Amino acid sequence: MSSPTTLPPFEPLDPAGIDDLLSDDEKAVRASVRQLCAERIDPYVADWFERGAIDDIRGLTKELGSLGLLGMHLEGYGCAGMSATDYGLACLELEASDSGIRSLVSVQGSLAMFAIWCWGSEEQKQEWLPQMAAGDAIGCFGLTEPDAGSDPGSMRTRARRDGADWVLDGRKMWITNSSVADVAVVWAQTDEGVRGFVVPTATPGFSAPEIKHKQSLRASVTGEIVLDSVRLPESAALPEVRGLKGPLSCLNEARYGIVWGAMGAARSSLEAALDYANQRIQFGKPISAFQLTQQKLVDMNLEYTKGVLLALQLGRRKDAGRLRPEQVSLGKLNNVREAIEICRTARTILGANGISLEYPVIRHANNLESVLTYEGTVEMHTLVVGQAMTGHPAFR
Template identity: 85%
Template sequence: MKTSTPPPFDPNDPAGIDDLLSADEKAVRDSVRQLCAQRVDPYVADWFERGTIDDVRGLAKELGALGVLGMHLDGYGCAGMSATEYGLACLELEASDSGIRSLVSVQGSLAMFAIWRWGSEEQKTEWLPRMAAGEAIGCFGLTEPDIGSDPGSMRTRARRDGDDWVLDGRKMWITNGSIADVAVVWAQTDDGIRGFVVPTTTPGFSAPEIKHKQSLRASVTSELVLDAVRLPAGAVLPEVRGLKGPLSCLNEARFGIVWGALGAARSSLQAALTYAGERTQFGRPISGFQLTQAKLVDMSLEYTKGLLLALHLGRRKDAGTLRPEQVSLGKLNNVRESLEICRTSRTILGANGISLEYPVIRHMNNLESVLTYEGTVEMHTLILGQAITGQSAFR
């Protein structure tokens, strides 16, 4: 039995999970953290308050230069990093803001992944290198104004007209929509659901931005309107038909959320811990009171469990053994617990918890959206319920 002296206790990593990461994984994490500290953190509260990101295209190019756009994909200018490295990047991005992680997730795990996995060679060579560099921005059109958790009932339709396709319909709550150069749009056809690569300059395509959000304000969210959008035969994704296509993309994005939500939790927890050590009531810091310590311990415990789960799922994804139901397990748990961590952190900060001088209320509001998108709590519960019992309860 070894009797060496253990390292000092780290309040930010109480279980010593850093020991489970490789040097390369830590390097990826640290490089993303450094970019966010310089390029995002000083400005993001102002972006959130104003509901806009200054120079979003410039930020996209910086993220592309760092290699995080489509970073877990191979070839075509993509970095070819591991799933775990991608997860760690998502955690750091969302520690700054969920909207920044959403920009990266939609670009890489939805739009780029759809083209990379299901596209033609021509589509890949045309779009992926520019998207990996941040020179072209993508969006992903699946959700519709009246169709959310049941994408098989989508009303957007694509019909053949000679050799061309003509698309009509609307998509809703589309991240990056108003700034996108290309949209991956899913539509009903006579042969089932198909995906289309739609340059946003195509006549009949428009993407009005959605206003009056109180969540994900540092993120571009749009409606997509397709009014007789005519596309050549080569615009269709040739390698997939049916819901398998969009659901495979959603699974990639959900994996990023498993990690990303923990970033918002970590940021809020660290803010609460710092505040509790500085805020004095009844003659001593509030961190010295039992009820406050109970909150901090419970939050640290749930964050640690969530990070261990994310790391385990990342290792499974890198080994090729990760199942979609396991991604649902991670998304359901980690977003739910991260939101509770943000809410509890807000109570420690008291009235200051609602001020954008601190990150907590911003993270809390953002996670209300993260809780819903890429599959609601109800949908992931039913996915797991079916997997556990063998009985479908969707209908």
């Protein structure tokens, strides 16, 4: 039995000692991503958020690729082939900087690249995946439409055969990376069911106007996809999947990253609140010495700790090939909801300073309002878990 003198020190941001559950290699992955964020993102991200633009997004994407972060959990084709837990830890660190940066990596790797890697032809994989893994090509994922969000089966984008070609018409909305992308994975209704298509964005009839006036995810490129008689060869279609199984499998990959990423935003806000509370003097002492402030800090840390433990459990199951979609829904539902509450509570500790971009808290809170509803709303994930528990679908 250990004596008190041999106990490790208490870590304020890891009160349960979760680091004990990580391997040295996993800690090294986390450290390398954290260093990149500290040098390349953190000094600039508040300005990017305020201006609604990332400086040199292609240069940043190449730097992310050079570290192996793009499609890092995929095998072959220039991808790093790392574990799901490694990928989760990377998402946590990226979103501790900003949700928009994690979205860039998530859309590239877990949506666009994963769709090609999982459902594409060998020719499609060879053409696009090495470029995308290196950050030389940026991808986007066209599923959501103005009138088809939670119900992707009602999408209106259509692809029809015309001789040996496909012709696509339709419109996609709220598409991360669309206006800077080199390639788009677009999902459309066909006479054969829902099909996916690999669409070079230079194809005539393809346009991607950027969406402006956002108050969330401002350090992220968001746009539409407009398809006006876009003609593609047969080889552009993803050959290995029909129906909603294709896009939903990709969404599940992205949701898994969000389970981890949301905890990064939570940690950043918790850390900012703790530092501020220790420095802010009121009534002759730091506000961290008051009982109600300590209650806020402890409650925030408790939910953060539980969220990281949940993410790690899901990561271990994913690495073992045992992770179910319903479990990913459970993770996203809990972790994003708790992360938002942590950010809101952190804001109260910072008082008026909490709304300033001099601190990360309000930026994270605003970003998480988008994360709460993208890749599946609270309502949809609740019903996914509810159906798994009861056996009764309640979507309609």
